[in-house]
Amino acid sequence: MDKVGRIVEFVLELDRLKAVTRKVRPLGQERYENSAEHSWHLAMLALSMAPYAPPGTDMDRVIHMLLVHDIGEIDTGDTLFFVEAGRVERKAAEEQAASRILSLLPDGQGAPLLDLWREFEAGESREARFAQAMDRAAPVLLNLANDGQSWRENGVRHEQVAGRVGPPVAAGCPALWDHIAGRLDAARDAGWYGMG
Template sequence: MPSPTADHLESFLGNRRLSQQIAFILEVEKLKTVLRRTLLLDRSRVENDAEHTWQLALMAMVLSEHSREKVELVRVLKMLLIHDIVEIDAGDTFAYDTVLAASQAERELKAAERIFALLPEDQAKEVRSLWDEFEAKASAESRFANAMDRLQPLLHNFFTEGGTWSAGGITAKSVERRMQPIGMASDTLGDLSARLIALAVEQGILAPAPQEA
């Protein structure tokens, strides 16, 4: 069922700005239906995007002291709350799917233009700016937010004895490359990610990097 439009809501709310805000809130509820590959720690099912978003925000609140640079936590939290909203239209792109990755930026940009435009113009500009900042990784806040986005599935994969790493072709080298933003944002968390990858290889739950020819 499609979400109510701002025009429909305004017909009985009588307030254009509020109608746009409510329309956006109802639309992004769909994030609860976007499934990811990451297993819950009890391995009963995969998580959805809304659950992922909540956990990243909580991680940022708890772990921000480990950021290499001083960050404005509220700005980090805002980025994390909106960073995956585009997946309502674009879908979740598996981190190691090189085929889908080729069209990811185009699909997500189109989604950003549609979904954020549901908000009043000033809020739409703010949210779009935050999303662009997250994607660019050019500020301390965006780097730390991206580190949280990479660390969470790493933790889940390690503590579910392989999780999504069991997909064909995933090696330690691929995971190390994927986890680089963690070390860019935090020495402590970068060391943690490197240790978990090494332990995963030792325990046989992650394939070692192929030997160089």
């Protein structure tokens, strides 16, 4: 297969991400969002929040991370963020899947993208922390706009959201966490969390 054909094969493989269903519904929809539209939504959130990124943040790098961070879900599917059991095994399987998918690209084009995937997962660089903040915040923003739809359906408690989402969002984009934090308490008062 020629190089252009390999790129086309890669892009068609990525199309399968549209079939990976998540647990949150898009605003005004009865269906659940898929991982491809989630990745696009995060990229747009990051671009919009760029003025609140830490000084010196390379936004191109952030966008690239957000576009590749969930491609492993083509093979593994999506798991609710709050599920603790099997997390290490899921991440290993997702890395193997990301490696498989990115290796479809010719001439080693996938290697730097896999490095970005790993950087995102490690969460140690300024860009990875900002990207992770976007990834953790977006479902929360949808839940706040959807009266806690996914939290109620999946038994997610206030403490889980504040405890697991708060630290990475506050570390990567403090202004966004400031916006969200008080709303989580109001959502609790409104009964928008599950009984998990």
